[in-house]
Amino acid sequence: MSETPLIELRGIERHFGSVIALAGVTVSIMPGECHCLLGDNGAGKSTFIKTMSGVYKPTRGEIFVEGKPVLFESPREAMAYGIATVYQDLAMIPLMSVTRNFWMGREPKKRFGPFSFFDFEKADRVAMEAMRSMGIQLREPSQAVGTLSGGERQTVAISRAVHFGAKVLILDEPTSALGVRQTSQVLATIDRVRKSGVGVVFITHNVRHAMAVGDRFTVLNRGKTLGTAKRGEISTEELQDLMAGGADLAELEGSLGGTV
Amino acid sequence: MGDASPTPQPAQAGQAVARDERVKDISRLRKMMIRPELGAITGTILVFVYFFLVASDTGMFGPEGIMNWSTVSAQFMILAVGACLLMIAGEFDLSIGSMIGFSGIIIALLSVSMGWPVWAAIIAAFVLSLMIGAANGYLVIKTGLPSFIVTLASLYILRGLTIFISITTTRKTIIGGVKEAAAGDWLAPVFGGKILTGLFSWLADVGVIAKFTAGTRAGQPVIDGVPMLMVWAIGLVIFGHILLTRTQFGNWIFAAGGDAQAARYVGVPVARVKILMFVFTAFTATVFATCQVMEFGSAAADRGLLKEFEAIISVVIGGALLTGGYGSVIGAALGALIFGVVQQGLFFAGVESSLFRVFLGVILLLAVVLNTYIRRLITGER
């Protein structure tokens, strides 16, 4: 590919004391792609995306944002580069309204003399629009997030990230706790986001969810990349086998081509 | 069977599809239930109706009676505003009662015993207690311990220190003479003064309110103005309500108490919000203490006993969740009103005063059950 990746991580290692959580992982995210990160429990997926979003500093390895080398000191700094993460359980506060959640930390203000107030008129309007563009029809913006379904909550969180300028959107297992209908809602949201040019990193255990929206698939195993495959180069069964621990790795070498 | 028998119509398919199968519209009643103040509004109405029925002939709703229970309610209200915002931010302060005793003693000690001007003594008391509030907040944030425990420690430390300071410097736990010291002071009337005195003497002149007929104050109206205590109460309620519901900071208060981790992830300065709310709670306690010292003309080391619980009870009656993230300043103010009206009303009605505690316990239990139910409605948890 000739385009510069939105973000590229090369040879990332991360050690926790004697535990080597990541042992040299290389992944790049292109604009408008959905990059699926697969792997068994403990493979290092969460550790990897936390490195990507500035929570952890890599023990070794380099990070490039749009071709330039960077070092994230904090999640805030990563966010300033347009790297946004949606955590499944920490995304939303159920007792607060959709508008309050959507704008949390970045509330729009309007001034009255020396005082500044939360501009609810603008906040409600923009939040409703953002939801609608993701295909969610809200009853009212003052509705508590707790009354939304799990899929709708994910969508609110995703549209919030996109609205605030995410270029790379990281989703850590957004579908793992959802039913069939809500999962398809989230997958549809991922598809919309991708089409707007955002690079999506989609972490999942579920190969079928990955196959439904993924453009490229990277499988992690025990802190290492087993390889990255493009859509169409690999079948669901092959991906499943890879995830199961790369037992049949030799058999798959061919289909993964030179990307290993 | 004839042809006349109506053939059953197939269900109107079009209509069925137009409706969302997940029943989405909430009934009016349910929507009203989700307001935090609802319980307090209902409670206020019930309490007033009750006392109108049982105590309307006792003078409870005459000018002096009204002044009596609204003064008590205003006291509860001042403390409830601070406790309410702090509770919504996810924390408690059990030391506000001790803070009241402490601030009062500081004011009296500095002004009466050490001869400071009263305004300087008041400012010093505020500075000290705001610092204690900040220390409470800082300790809670740094240790990560429940604020319940940290401020329980402050409750004892501060009360003990107050008595110790008072005894070692004056050999007493009650320091009088503040009224005399405050004569002519510019700051003292902000807490101990009255406003609208002209209006009230006019009301007495035209006969709307009575005048004293005997004693040293003969000829003066029985109510000669609105005490600053009430002005503070109303001012703080308005300030707290606007801060909470209409500003960015208010959103941060909800966020800090609703889920501190989620709030931190989106850049809300949770530690700063919580510490500031501890400071604000200390501020309300000191306002209370200063008004009380100016009214009584004295300070006592044991003042403010149990006030922390009365404030928390007002807040909970007002619909706030003990777990944080949800509540209303207006609700807390109504909770304080219920508290004051019932406490004084039972006195007017001649009910055995010990029953007040029974009433309080029962209403607290009811409020918590109702709030928990409302929480389930909102979050959909079972």
Ligand SMILES: Nc1ncnc2c1ncn2[C@@H]1O[C@H](COP(=O)(O)OP(=O)(O)OP(=O)(O)O)[C@@H](O)[C@H]1O
């Ligand atoms: N803070 C930490 N301290 C020590 N070890 C850690 C830490 N975080 C992760 N690890 C270890 O690193 C390895 C990778 O963990 P990680 O959470 O990244 O896996 P994962 O692929 O996200 O798994 P899952 O699918 O269960 O979410 C695990 O062996 C884990 O025990």
Ligand SMILES: [Mg+2]
């Ligand atoms: Mg994980």
